[in-house]
Amino acid sequence: MPRLQSGVWKHFTPAIKDGRESVMCNYCAKTYTKNATKMQVHLDKCKEYSVVSQQSPGPDGSSAASIPVPSFSYLPSANPGGQFLIDSVDQRSQAYADECLARAVYATSSPLTLTDNIYWKRFFSVLRPAYCPPTTEALSSNLLDCEYDRVQNQVHEAIGKSDSVTIVCSGFSNMKETGTIVYVVATPAPLFYKCTKTKEQTHSSTFIIEELKEIINEVGPQKVFAVITDDAPEMMTVWTQVEEAFPHILAIGCTACGIQQLFDDIVAQPSVKALCRRAEQVVRHVKEKKLLAETFRCWQTTKRRSNTPNGTTLALPTSSGWSGVLNMFNSLLEGQSSLQEMAVSPTLNVDASIRATLQDSTFWKGLMSSHNLLYLIGNSIDYMKREDAVLSGVVDMFSQLRYHIGASLSGSVLHSAEQKAVLTSLDRCQEFCVKPIHAAAYMLDPKYVGQQTLSGEQINSAYYVITNLSHHLNLDEGKVLGSFARFSAKQGLWKGAGIWSSCQHVSASTWWKGLCSSEPLSAIASAILQIPPTAGACERLWSRFCSTKIEGSFTADRAQKLVAVQANLNLLEPSDCDFAPLESEEERKVSFQSETQ
Known part of the structure; x- marks a missing residue:
């Protein structure tokens, strides 16, 4: 077929005439037999097609792309008796549609290859037949820029x-x-x-x-x-x-980084390392022997618990961060009953060393105590990484962390020297994570008023932060500290119960800005309480950056x-x-009428 005729088919619609397959011109409705040469000759002579193909330039100086579309029940027709709507997209509309589509793709982290998919192409053609979506190259280059x-x-x-x-x-x-x-x-x-x-x-x-x-x-x-x-x-x-x-x-x-170091220090203790080795040996032995793995799976399935509806799967510590070791410990503890039954089964070939471990009550006791201790710390890491974590919560978290770690150490597998090493690591972690700004945030958060657990040194350091910022903001230091005294004593503005109950429903910084803006302390308190406690946002972006570069070869x-x-x-x-129309509603009506007449 000649090059000139390669696109002729889009100007005709399949039809049946006298029981034979034919085609009908989309412009003058005349029918012809399916012959590309005759169809091309007809287009050359068709006056209606000539009018459409020579359409005048759009308002921005660009020529409009026009594609005839059969007027199905869900498409408006050009006129009450007409059969076709001539759809067109000028350069301005095309560019605006590309921009909106690209923004939607980026905001939803959709693959940039989306517009190359045949199903998406069909979807776009139903919405707007004349619209040609941008290519993957355009989405990753000029549109992205x-x-x-x-x-x-x-x-x-x-x-x-x-x-x-x-x-x-x-x-x-x-x-x-x-x-x-x-x-x-x-x-x-x-x-x-x-x-x-x-x-x-x-x-x-x-x-x-x-x-x-x-x-x-x-x-x-x-x-x-x-x-x-x-x-x-x-x-x-x-x-x-x-x-x-x-x-x-x-x-x-970053508070999460500091607590992660504490977690790593505990796992690095010789007693915990030995426990991890024994636990990993058990998991590998059961997973690598097909009969043992199948038996464990079957027994766990028949002994389902409400919290593990699909049974327990033994896990190796392959994931990064703190969750890997915890997942392994947790899977062993959930499968303890089945594993111990396997150890005494005369029909299963379990290695003697693994059998001895599974029957060792000290192993299971150490596994439980270590799991509880590490879970406490790991849970604190996750808590601090949450998007709603606040700076004032760091002081309270360490107060609780110190108490629970002290209570957990006595029943753990750690020897006395290792317990001292853990407490030293906790001190180092708290020194890294808790600074005067944290103490100030704790004292200024209305949720913690009346629950002060700070030392005298921490309170003095908080006063220094507040005083320093009052100078930076050109505020009267005396008025600021007077405002702080009334806040702490729940006097003046803070005398009623209503204002204190309101702090449970908004963030501390919003509380200070919205209800206490008349107080000299408000600017300082709202600024301090907006500071995040971790670099979690950076970590999430860094991970996304690395995966984006790898997945897309960018x-x-x-x-x-x-x-x-x-x-x-x-x-x-x-x-x-972002959602402004390209033209006024009146202009759109006039434009639509001119296109359909």
């Missing part, structure tokens, strides 16, 4: 409107592996700000300090109240120099832009201009 620039402008606008922000950064611990550092600006919503790709020679505290200073100056030093980092060794120097350069900014460590720059758009679109409120 435009959306990234637009979203970043919104990020800077949101930062500009905020009266208190925190710089959160993470990735220093992984720099030698990935060379990637993620920076988030919490407003308090954790907005992705930038991602730095470093080189081997830049792995130093000097590079990190300069990066943080640059970001602080870009954001505006006057509204930055804290910097949060992970627990990399370089951080101690970074904290000192940031606080020297900006005296009102407090540098603190460059670092492409991956950064995609992650930034995906993350920030779901945090920023859509502006009215």
Whole structure:
């Protein structure tokens, strides 16, 4: 078929004439036999087709793409007696549709190959036959660039409107592996700000300090109240120099990172390591022997519990973080009855060493006590990583953590020297995680008023933070401390019971801003209580950045832009201009009438 005729079929609709297969022109309704040459000759002479093909340019100077569409029951017809609607999309509408589609793809983390899928193509053709969706290449290049620039402008606008922000950064611990550092600006919503790709020679505290200073100056030093980092060794120097350069900014460590180190220290104790080895040997032995694995599965299925409806599956500590060891311990404890029955079964070939372990009550007692101790710490890590975790909760969490760890150690597998090592690690963890700003947040959170458990030294350090910030905000120090005294004593504004019950329904920073804005202490309290306790937002973005780069084979720059758009679109409120029509309603009516006449 000649090249000129290759697209002729779209201008005709299949029809039946005199019992024979025919085609009908979509413009003049004349019928012909199915012959490409005759069909092309007809199009060359068809006056109605000539009018459509020579359609005048659109309002933006672009030619409109027109495609004839059969008027099924769900499509409007050109006129009451007509059979076809001529659908068209000008360049302006095409560009706007591409922008909206790209934004939806990015916001939902949908694959960029979505528009190449035949089912999506059919869906788009039903919605708007003349619309041609963007290619994967367009979604990952020019459309992504435009959306990234637009979203970043919104990020800077949101930062500009905020009266208190925190710089959160993470990735220093992984720099030698990935060379990637993620920076988030919490407003308090954790907005992705930038991602730095470093080189081997830049792995130093000097590079990190300069990066943080640059970001602080870009954001505006006057509204930055804290910097949060992970627990990399370089951080101690970074904290000192940031606080020297900006005296009102407090540098603190990620609470989740500190508690994770405590968890790792406990697992590294010889007694716990030995217990983990024995537990792993049991799991591997049962999983690797087909008969044992099948027997365990069957027995667990017949002994289902309400909390394990599908039975227990023995797990090896393959996952990262704290959950791997806990999953293994938990699977053994849930399958303890079946495992012990297998150990005494004369028909099952269980190795003597594994049989001895399964019949050892000390092993199971140690497994239970270690599981409870490690679960307590692991649960604290997860609690601190939650999006609703607050800075004031760190002090209360450590108070409870210290109490429960002390009670758990006495019945654990740890020897006396190991117990002392764990308590030393706990002290080190608390020193890293709890700073004067945490004490100030605890004292200013209305949920903890009357439950003060701080030492005199911590209370004095909290007063220093409040005084320092009052100077930074040009507030009268005496009035601020007087306001704090009335708050602590529940006098003046805080005398009634209603205002205290309200703090259970809103965040502490909103409570201070909304109900206590007339008090001199309000600006300081709301700023402190907006500071997040961890670098969890960075960790989540860093993981997404790595997976995006691997799954899509993106460059670092492409991956950064995609992650930034995906993350920030779901945090920023859509502006009215995102949904603004391309033209007024009256213009649309006139345009529609002109297209259908």
